[in-house]
Amino acid sequence: MGGYDQEFIESLREGDLNHILHPFTKLKDHNQQGPRIITKAEGVKVEDIEGNSLFDGLSGLWNVNIGHHQLEVADAVREQMGTLEYAPSFFGYSNIPAIKLAEKVASLLPGSLNRVMFTCGGSESNESNLKMARYYFKLKGQPEKIKIVSRNQAYHGVSMGALSATGIPLFWEMFEPLLPGFVHIPSPYCYRCEFQKEYPSCDMECAHELDKVIQEEGPETVAAFIAEPVIGAGGVIAPPDEYFPIIREICDKHDVLFIADEVITGFGRTGKMFGMDNWGVVPDMVSIAKGITSGYIPLGAAVIKDEMYETFLEKTPEGMPFLHGFTYNGHPVACAAGLKNIEIIERDGLVENAAEVGAHLQAQLQELSDVSIVGEVRGMGMMSAIELVDDKETKEHFEPLGAPGLQVANKSWQKGLLTRAIGDTLALAPPLTCTKEDIDQICNIFRESLEETDKEVRG
Ligand SMILES: Cc1ncc(COP(=O)(O)O)c(C=O)c1O
Structure with a gap:
């Protein structure tokens, strides 16, 4: 019986049914079955x-x-709670776990992906990266470069930007209209190829479709392409090996930023530290969350390459702050959990x-x-x-x-x-x-x- 008496279990069931609104849950079924x-x-x-x-x-x-119940993470959290439970990252404030974790994340990512903006989860990470892509081009004097291309079957989260990039209509139909400027292309879902082709004779039409769509939309209007290395919630779809190298080339050709949504694939899930490591492709921006703390405490991050940060630094108008961020950016307790979590991933x-x-x-x-x-x-x-x-x-x-x-x-x-x-x-x-x-x-x-x-x- 798990140590709980029936009356208590019943009271919890009632409490849940009376007061909790469950995400991604069929509400009528839940009302009958209970939690x-x-x-x-x-x-x-x-x-x-x-x-x-x-x-x-x-x-x-x-x-x-x-895995569950790694008490070393609990110890790290307890220790941090007992020292500094919260500090903002706004207005230049910093804290030790945030600095150490940013250094660690940058050391694990390839290329010059060195600038870390912490968030509380995957949607915030994607939302931040979508905004930073637009910010970058505005600073570079290309304010019309705002469109975001993403893929069918993609899942990028539930906030309006991340949702607009998501490629599963069921998830947005009841929340429309989506934000303007979001365009979807077919994904490398070979089992049900939208082009009715077979791999490898398809010649990777789904990857080349990005080139076609950017040309149709006008490269001067497209800011970024966002993709999960392996699509997760849309049905676990891994691309053929040529896919992302082709995508990288197309993005370079049109000066379109490539955002890798590593929210699921980051921190080991695919058998490499990051999903993109499977193909040696270096994105311009990366969204991470989930595995950064293994879920022990909410945390995420949007990571951008040096050249983008240098543009922010040099070109943000004099006296204007970088106007994006969340109250819990760089939360010291979450970052302490993240540091211990990554230590365990590497050590074990x-x-x-x-x-x-x-x-x-x-x-x-x-x-x-x-x-x-x-x-x-x-x-x-x-x-x-x-x-x-x-x-x-x-x-x-x-x-x-x-x-x-x-x-x-x-x-x-x-x-x-x-x-x-x-x-x-x-x-x-x-x-x-x-x-x-x-x-x-x-x-x-x-x-x-x-x-x-x-x-x-x-x-
Ligand atoms: C690839 C991907 N991106 C973004 C998200 C959104 O993350 P969150 O639910 O933490 O906002 C998820 C969540 O499952 C995801 O799988």
Whole structure:
């Protein structure tokens, strides 16, 4: 029973239903089912209020990279709380953990990505980078260079700028109109190629589409292109190896800034410290969050290259401050957590583990391709997805979309695995601390859930 009596559990359930508005939750279903209350977590597992132990197949929300209950982070947080709980970064104020973490982040990123603006999460990081791209071109005397190109299936967050860059209409339809100046192009979603082509004979049309769209819009109007190295919430879509080198060239050709949204992929998730390291491509700006503290405390950052900062420094009108920032920029306690988290990632070889155990995860999941409802298994390192289809040959979706996905996710929960259904695509992104044995158990649960669902939907 997890140590909680039934009356207390019932009162919590009522409290949740009466007072919490849950993000990304079907409200009517939630009202009937009630919350799943997590009370504890340890390593790669979480425990719910009834005492059920489950593999955390999504590392919280793709963020608990170092696994749960690493008390060294708690100690670092406690120590910082006892010394300096808060200091602003506005008006030139600074603090020791923020300085040390900015140095550390800059040392991990390639090229001259050296200037760090801390935020509280991924949406703020993207919002900051979108604004800084426009700021940069205004300072350079190109105020008309304001448009942002992003991709279908992309997820960049929920604030209006980040949402306008997001390429999943479902997420914005009820909040329209989007901001003007945002343009979407197809993503390298090879399984359902928007050009109806096959890799590699497609000649990377989806990458070259960026060139075409920038030309159509007018290069003098386009400020930035933003992309996740591996699309996460849009269904875990990793590009072919040529994709980002082509994108980099196109951005250079048109003087368009390339923003890498490393909110999920940063800090080891793909088996490299940053997703872009897989292709040796150096962005102009990077958005990070999640894995920077492994979710122990909210933190993010927008990082820009030296040349941009030098432009800010030289060209901001005399007497005018840099007018962007958040109250919690460079929060000392969050930065202390970030420093300890990165120390653990490096000390325990978690990036290398994500590469090695991640390869095992990908191989084990491929074995599930024999189940008749499995259309495609894909992923990279410790992020993966299984897309369910009604017909393997035609790739036809289930009608209604999402029902079998939810069935698999619910069965997995009952069998001890927390996973997430994105429509009929199931995402798996366990902590980077997983062993191959953990992965085997996770995949066994997954197979059982898939096979049972398969039987039920096929009647
Ligand atoms: C790639 C990516 N960018 C941005 C965000 C938004 O981050 P947040 O929810 O911290 O605002 C997310 C969240 O999942 C994400 O996956």
